[in-house]
Amino acid sequence: MMMKRPTSTQVVIGLVLAGLGFALATQIRSNSSAGLQTLPQADLVRILDDLTSKNSRLEAERSSLIALNSQIVNGGASSQTALSAAQSRADALEILTGQVAAHGPGVVLDIYAPKEPLPAEQLVAAINELRDAGAEVIEISGIGDDGNIAGVRVVASTYVVRERTPAVFRVDGVVLTPPFALRAIGDGPTISAALNIAGGVTDQLRRAGSRVVLTPQSDLTIETLARLTAPRYAQAR
Amino acid sequence: MIPVIGLVVGVVVGLFTHPSVPLWLQPYLPIAIVAALDAVFGGIRALLERSFDDKVFVISFGTNVVIAGLIVYLGDQLGVGSQLSTGVVVVLGIRIFTNAAAIRRFIFRA
Incomplete structure (x- = not known):
């Protein structure tokens, strides 16, 4: 029945459905193309x-x-x-604290065997004079127990004690006999001037009978280290 | 056959002419299309039940579209446009499903 000659109503239906298809396609297009619109x-x-x-x-x-x-x-x-x-x-x-080796300009003070016993104060005075003159690293060395040269790094806690034998000292527990050598890193001219002052350290040592030689060094290396002891009483706060 | 050809021609024209929907028509076009689809499915069902009538189809198509548009317009005026659109779509969707079920029974006998 559909293939008969189209009647007017069939044409109308076709047109209506064509309109529907057109609207459908239009709506789908506009809907998919425009988001917020x-x-x-x-x-x-x-x-x-x-x-x-x-x-x-x-x-x-x-x-x-x-x-x-x-x-x-x-x-x-x-x-x-x-x-x-x-x-x-x-x-x-x-x-x-003497925990690392250090090097720099400085002086070497050699103190050769005194004819008379050297008082401990003089050694301490020499060390103090070095500190006064701005020495940053100090080492004292002498002939040790075993006959070889032994050195001690001088730090805040270093002590000097005279042994019963004349001219033999114990520095931080290390026994040293003459000749001694004090090696200090610091400003060489200042230290030399401080030690050589009239009535000063070298003067007194010489008067006590020692032979003293002071040599400035442009680059001095001090490798002896101080033993680090944990404080027993003092506590950091 | 002519209705199918008309539908295809309409879709093709719509796809190729890229018409833009006028602003005043935008809220109504989707509802009108769903209503028209309802009419079409009803027409197909009537066709299969051999009770199809050209005049009834055309008139039901037109009134469906117009009433759907009117309902949406009324809803817009009352401030419940979107809810009413949803309602119309739901009702028409149910009708389309019912018609589709009837058509399916005719075609597949199941």
Whole structure:
């Protein structure tokens, strides 16, 4: 019955359905091509609200992250400075406490066997004079127990005791017999001037009968180290 | 045969002419299409039941489209446009499913 000659009503139906197909295609096209354009106003307002609140939330998160970032960056920089400051402090303390070998310009004071017993005070006075003159690293050496040259690094806790035998000293528990040598790193001319002052250390040593030779050195290396003892009474606070 | 040809021609024309939907028609066109589809499925069902009538089809098509548009318009005026559109789509969808089920029974006898 469909293949008969088209009647007018059939043509009308065809036209109606053509309109339907046209509308269908148009609607599908416009719907798929346009995103927000086809949405009703209420939906648009809701989407806008969502976006606004999401935006403010992300903004807050961003500012907190920026604060955190600057905090971390500052912390990193300050901890870097603190680390390098601590490192230089540690270097200075290692030299002061005699925990590392050191080198630099300085002087060597040789004290040859005195004819008369050398009082301990004179050795201490010599060490003190070196410190006064700004010596940073001091080492005292002499002939040790075993007949070889023994050296002691002079630090804050170093003591000098005269043994019963004349002219024999115990420095930090190490027995030293003459000849002695005091080696000091510091400003050579200043130390030399301080030691050579009239009535000073070398003067007194000479008067006591020692032969004293003072030699400035452009580069002196001191390799003896002080023994580090843990303090028994003092505690860091 | 002519209705099928008409449908195909309409789709092809719509695809190739890229018409833009006028703004005032935008809320109504989807509903009108669903209503028209309902009419078409009803027509197919009537065809299979051998009770198809050209005049009834054309009139039901037109009134479906117009009433659907009117309902949406009324809803828009009352401020419940989107809800009413949803309702219309649901009702028409149910009708389309019912008609499709009847058509399926005629064609597949199941």
